[in-house]
Amino acid sequence: MTPAELAAVQAHLRRLLGNDKIKLSTPQRKNASVELFVGSEFVGTVHRDTEDGEVSYAIQIVVLAEDLSQIN
Template sequence: MTPTDIARVQAYLRRLLGSDRVKLVPPARKGMSVELAVGDEVIGTVHRDDEEGEVSYAVHITVLEEDLPAAPAPAGRR
């Protein structure tokens, strides 16, 4: 993704999600993924797809089990 792509997608996601805390982090090296972050926490990646002249951007969000709240205990049987 180009710097212009990154800025445009970031502006769209901020408007869509209602938060200026959303940011796209350019890759450190060419060929790596653009990271999607909220504040300082990276939550996923963004990829550009150009198929037959139609451009789209895919957002992949990863939720780690360790970041989830504890699961409730199963209800007892009656």
């Protein structure tokens, strides 16, 4: 993703989800997935897809079982 795409997707997610702590981070390795954070917490990845000339972005969110026990 280009820096402009990264900024646009981040701004959209912040508006959509109502959370200014959402941050997208460019990975250190080339061609790796963009990382999605809420504050300092890694929550998933963002993938860019181009099909039939149209661009879309898919988010994969990770929920660890160990994190679920912290709710109670």
